[in-house]
Amino acid sequence: MDLKNNLYEILFGAIQEGLILVNDKGVIVELNKTGNFMFGYTGDELVGQKIEVLVPTSARGGHEQHRTNYNAHPTARSMGSALKLDGVRKDGSEFPVQVSLNPFENKNGQKYVVALVSDVTERRENEQNLLKLRESLEQKVKERTQELRESERLYKSIARNFPSGVISIFDSSFKYLFAEGQGLYELGIETSDLIGLDYLDRIDPRAKKQVKEELDEVFKGESKNFEVKVGERTYSINAVPLSDEGNEVDKILVVEKNITAQKEVSKKLEETLNKERELTEMKSRFVSMASHEFRTPLSTINSSASLIKKYHERESFDKIVKHADRIKNSVRNLTAILNDFLSFEKLEANKVNVNFDDCSLPQLLLESFDEMVDMTKPEQNIIYKGPKELIIPTDGQLLKNTMLNMLSNAVKYSRAKGEIIVSLEETPDNIVISIQDFGLGIPLADQKNLFTRFFRAGNVTNIEGTGLGLNIVLRYLDLLKGEISFKSKEGEGTIFFITLPKQN
Structure with a gap:
């Protein structure tokens, strides 16, 4: 019997939770050192006091009624895991506790309740911190969701108004995952009608092979920028790979734009530039040619005129006729050259009128x-x-x-x-x-x-x-x-x- 009592005292003193023995009147009969320390008491200060002394003042009236109800139907149970319970120390400070109740009756028929009390201050703080963290995360998720929705709306708005073109995302089998752009609305196509359809089925047969070969390279991780000509229309296509979390390309983003008008403008500018170059070259060649072609007949005219004067003084009339003919031929050549230039200038300026x-x-x-x-x-x-x-x-x-x-x-x-x-x-x-x-x-x-x-x-x-x-x-x-x-x-x-x- 002494061995049992010694063992009981060892266990009673060694347990790390507060152990409080209360009779059916709510009076504290005994408690261990941990219980005393937890509530700020020493020795037997709490023995003989009502258990309510350890309950915050605001909850004592209700606690007595709870205790009476419990004693009527005593059962082993835990309190404070779902409900938030607080204890009060000797100095009046309060702290969170969890209480387990275990009723028993001694051989004399006396009824007791053993209360196992744990200080859950750290756990309560962790719960509060966790709650704050969860609330913070929920708020961030809410904010991020809002941002994503705003970004999605903004992106769709940008894509939907993309001029004369289409922005699309395809999976590895060229199925539409996303499509927006004015190019679709110009064709009377609703973007929702394209999701899940095969992009290549919409490509003109004349360009399908080229487009597929280029986009196959994009699925290999290479960005592409190329042009496709279909009849009189020209399209610019920019395609970039999109990677998943494993850095594997599983989607591509494709931007198509009808650049037919720009090509026409570029072609006209190039034609104008070429005409300017030709005009500059023509002027240069004209100056070079004119200086050569005019020099010869003018020299002939000048020399023949001088010789005619001398032959006239010598009365060599036969030679005068020869040089007069040379002057006439030279003038004729100059006239022909000038006529060519005048005709050419009129043709270049589209000033030649045709009358049938x-x-x-x-x-x-x-x-x-x-x-x-x-x-x-x-x-x-x-x-x-x-x-x-x-x-x-x-x-x-x-x-x-x-x-x-x-x-x-x-x-x-x-x-x-x-x-x-x-x-x-x-x-x-x-x-x-x-x-x-x-x-x-x-x-x-x-x-x-x-x-x-x-x-x-x-x-x-x-x-x-x-x-x-x-x-x-x-x-x-x-x-x-x-x-x-x-x-x-x-x-x-x-x-x-x-x-x-x-x-x-």
Whole structure:
């Protein structure tokens, strides 16, 4: 029995919770050292006092009623885990506690309750801190959710108003996860209708292969920026990979924009720039050519005029006629050069007016022959082969200018005592004027550039000319809805074919 009492005292004193023995009247019968220490008492100060002395003043009245009810139906139970209970120390300070109640009855029939009291101040603080943390997290989550919603609304608003294009997100099988942009609304497509559909099914068959190959590279982690042309439309596509938490690309973001209008503007700007470059180059070549072409006839005129004066003083009249002819030829060459420049300037400025009217082609050709008489070389003959009458609707002045240019070349690049044959033929739909000479001919390597501005074949650089004549002829014939072609062999001569429609 003594052993049991000793064991009881050891356990009673060693337990780390407050252990308080209360009788059925609520009087404290015994408590351990931990209980005393917990509530700030020493020795037997609490023995004989009501248990309510350890309850905060505000809760004592209610506690007595709870104790009476408990004694009527005593059971083992824990208090303070769900309810917040406080104890009061001797100095009046309060602290949170958890209480476990265990009723028992001794062999004499006396009823007691053992209260196991734990100081849960630290746990209560942790709970409060946890509650504050949870409230803080909930607030942050709420704020973050609001921010995300605002960001989503802002992003959708931006995407929805993306001009002339579409912003989309696709999964690895090219299914739509997101799509917005004015480009969809212009086509009358609701974005919700696209979710889950295959993006490639919407691509024009002409561009599908290119788009798929480019986007396959994006799924490999490479950003892409490329253009797709579909008929008359051009699209710019920018695509970037989107990675998951494992840094694996499982989605891509694609921005499509219709840049057809920008391309047109860019093309027009480039054409304008090219025209400016051509104009600058043309001016440079004109200055270079003019300084050369004008110098020779002007020098001839100057020297011949001086010689005429001397021959007149010596009465060498035969030589005066020779130099007078040289002056006339030089003036004629200058006039031809100036005419070429004036014609070219009008064509460049689109100032050439075209007036179609009935025109007798044989009469026009014979008039052109008469105007060439002073330019032909000695014993050079222009021969006409064709009908005496043939009338078509055309612009007679432009056609005569064309013929004068062609005849001038034939005369210039043919030998003296030679023939130039002009033929006129009629087909069911067209008429063909051919101009054949038996002169220098055109080198094969130069033939592809023959109608280029300022171009001159390599075998005629020592003969006066601007290099504009055939370019002017080509442009005149374009206004007349005609065409020009040629056959030539160097050293044997050239034949040009001018084709004009019989009806406009």
